[in-house]
Amino acid sequence: MQGNVACAEGALAAGCSFFGGYPITPSTEIAEHMALKLPKAGGVFLQMEDEIGSIAAVIGASWTGARAMTATSGPGFSLMMENIGFAAMTETPCVIVNVQRGGPSTGQPTMSGQADMLQCRFGSHGDYSIIALSPESVQEMYELSVMAFNLADRFRVPVFLMADEIIGHLRERIEIPDSVQRVERRPLNQGDLPFHPGEDLVPGFPRFGSGFKVHVTGLTHDERGYPCTTNPKVHEELVKRLVEKVESKRHEIADYRVTNPDAERVFVTYGSPSRSVEQVIHDNPGEEIGHLRFRVVWPFPEDALREFKDAKAFFVPEQNLGQIAREIERHTSVPVIRLPRFGGSLHTPEELTSALGAFK
Amino acid sequence: MRADRLPHIFCSGCGNGTVLNCTLNAVDQMGWKKEETVFVSGIGCSSRAPGYILADSLHTTHGRALAFATGIKMAKPELHVVVLTGDGDLAAIGGNHFIHACRRNIDLSVVCMNNMIYGMTGGQVSPTTPRTALSTTTPYGSAEPAFDLCELAIAAGANYVSRWTSFHVKELTRAILAGLRIPGLSFIEALSQCPTNFGKRNKFRQAMDQVEYFKTHGILIEKVQRLREEGKDIPPDAIVLGEMIRRNRPAMGVRK
C-alpha cells in the first residue's frame, strides 16, 4: 500500500467523517483516496477552492463533533497558517497532514523535504502550542494518522502529521489491525462554562447542535467564550493555558524509539531519514551506534536525549538546514552534528557512515 | 519563444500550445515592444506558458497572478501586461482576485486556458468541470454546478469578455487582439483540451475528439440570443461562443 493511501485508511479507521482539501503534490493521493472512500462510509468529501477554505471547512466540521482532516504540502500549508491559529485559539480538534516537499515557495513539488518542521510549530502569529507527528514508514502513516485524531480530541489542538514525499509515495507492506483505539473528545458537562479549563486545562467540548448555545471566537475570550480583548489578565491566562495544556503533558505525549542507549555516537531522526540510519546500524553490527527516533516531534520530547547517557555526539540527518538539530542543541551540552540533505533525496547509508567516521 | 527552454512540458495533443500561439500571434500584431510587455501567470500547466516566451515574465504562486499583475500594472502603466492562467488558478484559488481585478477593471488582458480540470496535479475537479464529469476527486461524477467564467467576469465589471476554443484558432486570435486593444480588463476564455487528465476519463479517447466536440457543440452568442428571443430551447450541452461584452466602464492603470 502507498503511504498516502495508508494515511487515508488510518483516518477512516479512526472515524474521520469529513475531509476538506485542495489538490497539491505530493499529498493529492490522500484526497483522492478520501474522495473514493468517504462517501461510501457516510462521510463528506469536499474539494474546496483553496487551502484557506479547506482548513476553514475542517474547523467548521469539527465544531459539529466530526473528526475532520485536511492534507496538503508546502504552499498550501503556508496558506493555512491564519486559520491554524484560529483552531489553536478556539481549541478546535483537527488533523492537518503535510506531505512535505522542497521549499521555499513552489520549490520542488515532486521531491521530498522536511523544512516545514518549524513552520508547523510556530507558523501562525501569536503564542500557542500544537502536536506534530512524523512517520518513517507506510505502517506509521496509518498508525500515526489514527494517533493524530486521538491526540487532537484529547487535547483539543490542531495535530500535524508531518510526513515527507518519500514516505507519502512509498509503497510497502503494512499490517492493518482489525480495530483501532479511539480516545474521544470529552463533552462539556451541563452547567460548566464552555471554556472553563477543568483539571487538565482542556475544556469539555460543547458540540454545535447539542444545546449549549456556545459562542466561539478567535478574539481573546473569557470562560464563557465571550470576547474580552482589553483585559491583560484574561489574555495572559488564556494564552498560557493554550500553551500549558500541551507543554505540561509532553511526557505523556512523547513517543520515540531508542536503539543502543549505551552508544557514544547517536543518530537522532524523524521521518524518512530514519530509514537510512536503520540501514547503517544493520550494516555495521559490530559497532555501537545509537539511534533516537521521534514519532512525536512537537512538543519536543527533550527527556529522550537523556536516554543516551554516554553520548559524545548527536548526529542529526534532516532534509533541511537543521531545524530540529537546533532544537536539540537547546537541550543538551553534547555536540550536535547537523547533516542536512538537499534536493529531495534521502541520505544514503554510505554518507551517514562516513559522517560517523569523520567524528572518530 | 525561449528556444533554450525546449522541449516544453505540455503533453502531446494538449490545447495549451494552440492557445499560447494565438496569444503570441495577437501580441505580435499589436506591434508591442518586447521590453514593454510582461507576461504573468500563476501555477498549473497553463501557467507554465510564460516560461516559454522571450519577454519579462513572472511565474507566481497558485491563484495570485492577477494580484501580482495588478501591482505591475498600477506601478508602471506603460507596461503591457498579459496574464495567462488556468481555470483552477483563476476561478478556484484565485476566484477572489479574479472578481476584484474585474471590478477594478485594471487594464490587463487575461487569457484563461480552461481545460475544465486540474492538469498539473493529475486530474482533480475544477470549478469549471461540468456536473457529472469524472475526475480523480469526483470518482462518482461531480456533484457541483460549474462556473460560467464569462458571466462571472461580466458581472464583476470587466470591459471586454469573450469565449472561444482551441478549435477556433482565428476567432480566438482576433478576440485576444481585441482584448489587448481595449482599455480596462479584458477576459478571454479559451476552452482547451487536456487529453491526459480530462479527455481519457470523459470519453474523449483522442485529443482531437474533444476538439471536434468544441467544434460541434459551439454555438454563437448571437444565435443564443435569437433563440432566446424566439422562446426556443438552447441545447443544455451547448458551448456559447463569441464576444459577450464590450463596454467602457472606468478603468484603472490605463497607459496615458
Added chain:
Amino acid sequence: MRHEVRFSGFGGQGIILSAVILGRAAVMYDGIYAVQTQVYGPEARGGASMSSVIIDEAPILYPKVKDPDILVMMSQEGFEKYGVSAREDAVMIIDSSLVQSRPRCRYLEIPATTEAKNTLGREIVANIIMLGALVRATGIVREESIEKAILDSVPKGTESLNIKAMKRGMELVPGGKIG
C-alpha cells in the same frame, strides 16, 4: 537477499504498474517484503518513465534503490537514462522490439512489444510479457504469486489476456532461469 529491480520505458507502457504488481506478488503471495518507488513529476510525463521495487526476505530498511541487480528495459531512452550504467553482475531483460543498445551485463532479449501486438493483438500487455519473462528468468517471486498479483491488478475483463501475456513471456525465456 536484497534484490533491487528497476523498470524503465516510456509513459503509457505500464512501467509503474509492473513494479506495483511485482511488489504485490512478493508481499501478498510470497509473504516476503517489498518496497516500491517511482519517479514523479513533469519529467515522468511523456519522456522516460522509471519505477523500482526492492524485494527481500527481511524487512527493508533503506527504501531507495542504490544499484539495481535486475533491470527491465522497455525503451531506448529509458535504457540510456537508467540502463547503461547497470553493474556488471546485473541481469537485464530487454524489450528487443524497442531497445537497440545492449549492456555489458548479462541480458535476455524478449521481443515483448512485437509479441503483444502480433500474437496477442494488444500492445498494451507488453509489460506483462516482460513481467512473465522476468519471473521465469530470475525466480524473484513464485510464478503462481505473480499470476495472482496480475489478476488483482488488471482491469476486469482483461484477466485472461493478461495471463496469456504472462505465460507468453515465460515461454520466451530460453532454458528457464538465468538469475
